Amino acid sequence: MPTELDPLERHPKAVGPGEQMRMHNSTCFGCGEQSPAGLRLKMFAGDDFFVTATMEVESRFEGGPGVIHGGILSTAFDDVMGMAPLLIGPSAVTVHLEVDYRRPIPIGSTLQFRADIMGRQRRKVYTEAIAHIGDPDDPVATAHAIFVTIRAREHFAAHVENSQLSDDDKRRLRAP
Numbered sequence: 042m043p044t045e046l047d048p049l050e051r052h053p054k055a056v057g058p059g060e061q062m063r064m065h066n067s068t069c070f071g072c073g074e075q076s077p078a079g080l081r082l083k084m085f086a087g088d089d090f091f092v093t094a095t096m097e098v099e100s101r102f103e104g105g106p107g108v109i110h111g112g113i114l115s116t117a118f119d120d121v122m123g124m125a126p127l128l129i130g131p132s133a134v135t136v137h138l139e140v141d142y143r144r145p146i147p148i149g150s151t152l153q154f155r156a157d158i159m160g161r162q163r164r165k166v167y168t169e170a171i172a173h174i175g176d177p178d179d180p181v182a183t184a185h186a187i188f189v190t191i192r193a194r195e196h197f198a199a200h201v202e203n204s205q206l207s208d209d210d211k212r213r214l215r216a217p
């Protein structure tokens with residue numbers, strides 16, 4: 042992370058501490074309510090610059106026998122950390138993601154996530170996150186990511202047609 046960082050300020054339109062955050066997109070694999078096979082993560086804003094989420098490790102998330110698939114865990118980390126930039130500004134997309142898997146995570150466990158904004162420099166937002174099963178001081182996995190803020194309508198304009206969103210929602214996204 043660079044040493045020269047911009048000051049962090051909560052965005053005036055960000056949801057309040059303890060409130061549920063809006064989905065990235067209703068068909069988002071991580072948090073969308075309409076994603077047919079998604080993780081359906083519900084995210085909550087923290088006091089200052091963090092986000093929390095809980096995920097039941099369902100058997101459909103299995104990788105090795107009886108444990109979570111690493112790709113599912115990294116998807117969850119990506120989505121939870123990807124929510125944090127919305128506390129300070131516009132939507133942001135991942136440009137870099139790294140995950141440290143510390144221990145196998147059993148199917149049937151309840152994973153708790155916390156993602157913190159570490160700093161911002163121009164459009165880049167630096168985040169770190171932990172996943173734990175009850176003891177935040179003993180995480181089962183940790184992650185770091187860099188997000189870059191975007192103008193969402195412009196960024197997705199060429200791709201909206203491929204979305205699972207309804208035609209009405211797609212029209213709304215294309216509207217000026």
Ligand SMILES: CCCCCCCCCCCCCC(=O)SCCNC(=O)CCNC(=O)[C@H](O)C(C)(C)COP(=O)(O)OP(=O)(O)OC[C@H]1O[C@@H](n2cnc3c(N)ncnc32)[C@H](O)[C@@H]1OP(=O)(O)O
Pocket residue numbers: 065066069071119120123132133134135136137162163164165187189191193194197214
């Ligand atoms: C309509 C609403 C719908 C809702 C939307 C919800 C969206 C969210 C959904 C979230 C779902 C969950 C999350 C997901 O799944 S997000 C899905 C996965 N991510 C993507 O698809 C992103 C693909 N990348 C891009 O589209 C472009 O690279 C973007 C647009 C991001 C930047 O290209 P652009 O041409 O605009 O800008 P730039 O190239 O000048 O870069 C800008 C700055 O960034 C720095 N940089 C770049 N790369 C890296 C790197 N690897 N490491 C470190 N730094 C990097 C770069 O040096 C520069 O820094 P600075 O020198 O200026 O300081």
